[in-house]
Amino acid sequence: MNDDILKVLYSQDDIAAITKRLAGELKRDYAGKNPLVVCILKGAIMFMTDLVRQLDSYVELDFMDVSSYGDATESSGEVKVIKDLDTSVAGRDVLIVEDIVDTGRTLSYLIKIFQTREAKSIKVCTLMDKPERRIKNVKADYVGTQVPNEFVVGYGLDYAERYRNLPYIGVLKPEIYAS
Numbered sequence: 286m287n288d289d290i291l292k293v294l295y296s297q298d299d300i301a302a303i304t305k306r307l308a309g310e311l312k313r314d315y316a317g318k319n320p321l322v323v324c325i326l327k328g329a330i331m332f333m334t335d336l337v338r339q340l341d342s343y344v345e346l347d348f349m350d351v352s353s354y355g356d357a358t359e360s361s362g363e364v365k366v367i368k369d370l371d372t373s374v375a376g377r378d379v380l381i382v383e384d385i386v387d388t389g390r391t392l393s394y395l396i397k398i399f400q401t402r403e404a405k406s407i408k409v410c411t412l413m414d415k416p417e418r419r420i421k422n423v424k425a426d427y428v429g430t431q432v433p434n435e436f437v438v439g440y441g442l443d444y445a446e447r448y449r450n451l452p453y454i455g456v457l458k459p460e461i462y463a464s
């Protein structure tokens with residue numbers, strides 16, 4: 286699996302440093318609140334679990350599984366809800382945790398849903414932001430790092446369901462996409 290990687294963009298240490306900084310910002314902003322932390326499956330799983338373990342006040346966790354990329358490196362344009370939340374967001378401070386905001390379609394869709402469901406506040410914490418590819422006008426409130434316009438894998442992010450278990454984030458060799 287490691288042989289498929291062309292270059293490492295963020296090492297385990299880089300990711301840990303970014304996560305620590307974001308957790309510091311969240312601790313400050315959510316002190317005394319009881320936010321509902323919503324992990325967007327599957328990509329955000331690693332980031333969310335590392336992030337919340339650095340928060341030292343009460344939070345609740347829930348999971349929503351949405352997908353629009355399938356096995357491709359381009360969004361299908363259609364966001365599908367595969368699993369909805371178990372918790373009602375009405376009146377809650379919702380913190381959406383994402384691995385990456387790319388075209389912005391997923392986030393735009395989620396924000397609309399949570400607004401309709403009358404969340405008290407909706408904020409977004411993303412490990413990575415790829416602003417060059419944006420189609421929908423959405424912005425995360427907490428951004429770990431901006432990434433170049435390349436398809437990245439690892440630390441939860443997949444290509445055709447592979448590479449999520451890499452502990453770092455990298456770019457695949459071009460022949461992997463071709464095969």
Ligand SMILES: O=P(O)(O)OC[C@H]1O[C@H](OP(=O)(O)OP(=O)(O)O)[C@H](O)[C@@H]1O
Nearest residue numbers: 326327328352353354387388389390391
């Ligand atoms: O800004 P966008 O263009 O919408 O892309 C971002 C979304 O795409 C990826 O999910 P994907 O649909 O691949 O599902 P997965 O997390 O299960 O891999 C990623 O985890 C984000 O949720």
Ligand code: HPA
Nearest residue numbers: 387435436437438442443
């Ligand atoms: O760069 C990416 N990598 C993996 N999944 C993604 N979903 C949106 N952008 C990406």
Ligand SMILES: [Mg+2]
Nearest residue numbers: 328354355443
């Ligand atoms: Mg994916």
